[in-house]
Amino acid sequence: xxxxxxxxxxxxxxxxxxxxxxxxxxxxxxxxxxxxxxxxxxxxxxxxxxxxxxxxxxxxxxxxxxxxxxxxxxxxxxxxxxxxxxxxxxxxxxxxxxxxxxxxxxxxxxxxxxxxxxxxxx
Numbered sequence: 001x002x003x004x005x006x007x008x009x010x011x012x013x014x015x016x017x018x019x020x021x022x023x024x025x026x027x028x029x030x031x032x033x034x035x036x037x038x039x040x041x042x043x044x045x046x047x048x049x050x051x052x053x054x055x056x057x058x059x060x061x062x063x064x065x066x067x068x069x070x071x072x073x074x075x076x077x078x079x080x081x082x083x084x085x086x087x088x089x090x091x092x093x094x095x096x097x098x099x100x101x102x103x104x105x106x107x108x109x110x111x112x113x114x115x116x117x118x119x120x121x122x
Contacts (some may be wrong), residue, residue, distance in 0.1 A: 002076035004034070004096060005053060013046040018056055020045055025120045026106030030057070033097040033108075035072050036078060037061070039072060041094075042105060042113060058105070058116060065116045 012031040020027040021044050034041040046055040053072035059065065077102035080092040105117060 002073045004072050004076045004094065006096065007047075007098065008098075013043075013053075013055075015026075016045045018045050018047045026104060026117045028105050029102050030100075030108060031102050033063075033100050034075060034094050035097060036080065036092055036094045040110065040113075041109065042110075044105070045071075046072075055064065058113065060110065060112045060116065061065070065112060066091050 009032055012014045015031065016031055028044045029047070030044055034043065039059065041055075041057055042060050043057040044053045045057070046053050048101040051073070054069055056067070057074060058067055058071050059070070075094050082088050082090050082092060105113065118120050
């Protein structure tokens with residue numbers, strides 16, 4: 001398993017296999033949040049597939065905010081070389097917010113996430 005797989009992540013995703021929160025929108029439980037720079041992945045479901053974890057959630061901060069699937073192994077391999085961008089030394093990697101406790105998406109204080117979820121309200 002990759003560097004992002006932790007016992008806390010496995011525990012948070014128990015009871016939330018793929019498709020288990022389909023159609024819940026803001027009521028869906030966010031199990032984990034991953035970040036790199038201004039990009040955030042709000043993970044609501046996940047299932048092991050071989051030596052990987054396929055997760056489903058909302059990504060905010062890329063070209064378009066959207067629902068989608070993401071591989072934990074692929075996410076673990078994302079790196080931004082700061083030196084190539086003239087921003088100093090080192091690399092920026094995706095990390096998991098360690099202090100986050102699972103809660104409904106609608107309770108997360110993120111303005112772009114709230115705007116995204118508002119598109120699905122009646």
